[in-house]
Amino acid sequence: MKPDIKDRDYMYRLIIGQLFYDGHQQIAVNLSQALGCSMQPPPPSDKLFRLVSIAKQFVDDPDAKDKEPTMAAEALSTGLDLEFDADVAPTTPEPSLYETIYLTSHKAPCRSAAFNVDGTLLATGSADCSIKIMDVERIVARETRGLDLNALDNGPDAHHPVIRTLYDHIDEVTCIAFHPREPILMSGSNDFTIKLFDYSKTAVKRAMKTIFEVEPIKAISFHPTGEFVLVGTNHPTMRLYNVETQQCFVCPVPSDQHRGSISDVHYAENARMFVTGSKDGDVKVWDGISNRCVETFQRAHDGAEICSACFTRNGKYILTAGRDSIVKLWELSTNRCLIAYTGAGATGAQDCPIQAAFNHNEDYVLFPDEKSGSLCSWDARNADRKRLLALGHTAATRCFVHSPTQPAFVTGSDDHRARFWYKKLSS
Structure with a gap:
C-alpha cells in the first residue's frame, strides 16, 4: 500500500526532528527547506529513534508480535516533553x-x-x-x-x-x-x-x-x-x-x-x-x-x-x-x-x-x-x-x-x- 502525502510529511518531519535532536542542525535546516517546511521546521525529537527501536523488536524477536510495544506503557507528560509531544501545537494564548x-x-x-x-x-x-x-x-x-x-x-x-x-x-x-x-x-x-x-x-x-x-x-x-x-x-x-x-x-x-x-x-x-x-x-x-x-x-x-x-x-x-x-x-x-x-x-x-x-x-x-x-x-x-x-x-x-x-x-x-x-x- 502506497503511503499518502500526510504519511510522507509526518515521516519527513520525524527525520528532520531526529537530525535536530542529534545535533545536525545545518543538515536538518537544509532538508527542511528542500521539503518546503522551512517556515516551521519540526522541533528536535528522539521519536524516530524510539519508533525504529520498537519496530526492530519485531525483526529481531520472532515472538515480539505477541508482546506489547515498550512505548505503549509509557505515560504522556502534562508539560514540555519532546519525546512524546514534539509536534503538538500550543493550546494556550500567546x-x-x-x-x-x-x-x-x-x-x-x-x-x-x-x-x-x-x-x-x-x-x-x-x-x-x-x-x-x-x-x-x-x-x-x-x-x-x-x-x-x-x-x-x-x-x-x-x-x-x-x-x-x-x-x-x-x-x-x-x-x-x-x-x-x-x-x-x-x-x-x-x-x-x-x-x-x-x-x-x-x-x-x-x-x-x-x-x-x-x-x-x-x-x-x-x-x-x-x-x-x-x-x-x-x-x-x-x-x-x-x-x-x-x-x-x-x-x-x-x-x-x-x-x-x-x-x-x-x-x-x-x-x-x-x-x-x-x-x-x-x-x-x-x-x-x-x-x-x-x-x-x-x-x-x-x-x-x-x-x-x-x-x-x-x-x-x-x-x-x-x-x-x-x-x-x-x-x-x-x-x-x-x-x-x-x-x-x-x-x-x-x-x-x-x-x-x-x-x-x-x-x-x-x-x-x-x-x-x-x-x-x-x-x-x-x-x-x-x-x-x-x-x-x-x-x-x-x-x-x-x-x-x-x-x-x-x-x-x-x-x-x-x-x-x-x-x-x-x-
Missing part, C-alpha cells in the same frame, strides 16, 4: 495577548516576585524593604468579572487585592518564595538575612523567624516538602537549611562548588535534583539526596553570567537564561543544549540579570528584553518566535514570574511598579 489588569507601586525599585504553588497568591519585594502579598482571585475578579466585592466585605479594605504588607528587612528584598504547604512566606535580602513570615495572621508585619547569613541573599528555593530551603548568596558555596532547626548543610567537596556568586537556585518537583546558576557562567545540577554536584554545564552561555535556571515539570529539561540575552533548553539525559531561543537583546546587551520562564503549561518560553522594554516569547518546542509585548514600564524590568496555574504573570521594575498581566477570556 503571551503577546496578555494585558495589565492591576498595578501596584512600591517606594523604590521592585526587583523580586513569586506566586504560591496553586497560583492564588502573589508577593512582590522592593528595595524599600517592604513585601506586598496580593490575592490573585481578587485581582482577576475585580477586573474581568465586574463583581461588586464591596458587597461581600467584612471591612473597608477587604476588597483590596493587597492583603498583607510586611516590614522586617533593613535593605533591599532580593528574593521571595512561598512555603509549598504552610501559610509562610520566606524572603532574602541584601541585609544578610532570610526571614520567615506567617501571613495567616492579619496583624503581624514582622518575621516569626530569622536566619542570619554572612553574605547578601540572591536566591532561595523551597524543597517540595517545605522542610528544607536552598539558599544562594554572593558566596560561591550553596547552602541548604533545615527550616525548623535552621541547621545549615553544605557539600563537603570544594570542587563541586561554583567559582562565583550564585545567581539562581531551583528544586525539581520530585526533589531528586536541584539546579544552580552562577556569575561564573556555569550551570550545575545537584543530587537532591547527597547534595553532590552530578553535572556541570561549563560556560553554558559562552561564559556570560547565568541569570536564571529552572526545571521543567517532568524534570527532563532545564531552562536557563544568561546575560547574553539567550535562553537555552538543556536535556538532562544527554547533558547538552537542545534548543536555543534567540532574538532578544537585538537592541543592545542587557545591564541587569532577568529571569526566563515557561508559561503555566510550558507551551511558551518568555523572556523580558531589557533594552526594548518588551517581552519576547517563543514556542517552547520549536523556538518559533512570537510577537513582542510592550511591558509599559518606564525603567528596566528587573523581575519576571509567570503563574503556575493560569495565563498570568507579574513584572517588577526600577520604575517602582509591579504590573499584573492576564489574558482575559473575552479578549
Whole structure:
C-alpha cells in the first residue's frame, strides 16, 4: 500500500526532528527547506529513534508480535516533553495577548516576585524593604468579572487585592518564595538575612523567624516538602537549611562548588535534583539526596553570567537564561543544549540579570528584553518566535514570574511598579 502525502510529511518531519535532536542542525535546516517546511521546521525529537527501536523488536524477536510495544506503557507528560509531544501545537494564548489588569507601586525599585504553588497568591519585594502579598482571585475578579466585592466585605479594605504588607528587612528584598504547604512566606535580602513570615495572621508585619547569613541573599528555593530551603548568596558555596532547626548543610567537596556568586537556585518537583546558576557562567545540577554536584554545564552561555535556571515539570529539561540575552533548553539525559531561543537583546546587551520562564503549561518560553522594554516569547518546542509585548514600564524590568496555574504573570521594575498581566477570556 502506497503511503499518502500526510504519511510522507509526518515521516519527513520525524527525520528532520531526529537530525535536530542529534545535533545536525545545518543538515536538518537544509532538508527542511528542500521539503518546503522551512517556515516551521519540526522541533528536535528522539521519536524516530524510539519508533525504529520498537519496530526492530519485531525483526529481531520472532515472538515480539505477541508482546506489547515498550512505548505503549509509557505515560504522556502534562508539560514540555519532546519525546512524546514534539509536534503538538500550543493550546494556550500567546503571551503577546496578555494585558495589565492591576498595578501596584512600591517606594523604590521592585526587583523580586513569586506566586504560591496553586497560583492564588502573589508577593512582590522592593528595595524599600517592604513585601506586598496580593490575592490573585481578587485581582482577576475585580477586573474581568465586574463583581461588586464591596458587597461581600467584612471591612473597608477587604476588597483590596493587597492583603498583607510586611516590614522586617533593613535593605533591599532580593528574593521571595512561598512555603509549598504552610501559610509562610520566606524572603532574602541584601541585609544578610532570610526571614520567615506567617501571613495567616492579619496583624503581624514582622518575621516569626530569622536566619542570619554572612553574605547578601540572591536566591532561595523551597524543597517540595517545605522542610528544607536552598539558599544562594554572593558566596560561591550553596547552602541548604533545615527550616525548623535552621541547621545549615553544605557539600563537603570544594570542587563541586561554583567559582562565583550564585545567581539562581531551583528544586525539581520530585526533589531528586536541584539546579544552580552562577556569575561564573556555569550551570550545575545537584543530587537532591547527597547534595553532590552530578553535572556541570561549563560556560553554558559562552561564559556570560547565568541569570536564571529552572526545571521543567517532568524534570527532563532545564531552562536557563544568561546575560547574553539567550535562553537555552538543556536535556538532562544527554547533558547538552537542545534548543536555543534567540532574538532578544537585538537592541543592545542587557545591564541587569532577568529571569526566563515557561508559561503555566510550558507551551511558551518568555523572556523580558531589557533594552526594548518588551517581552519576547517563543514556542517552547520549536523556538518559533512570537510577537513582542510592550511591558509599559518606564525603567528596566528587573523581575519576571509567570503563574503556575493560569495565563498570568507579574513584572517588577526600577520604575517602582509591579504590573499584573492576564489574558482575559473575552479578549
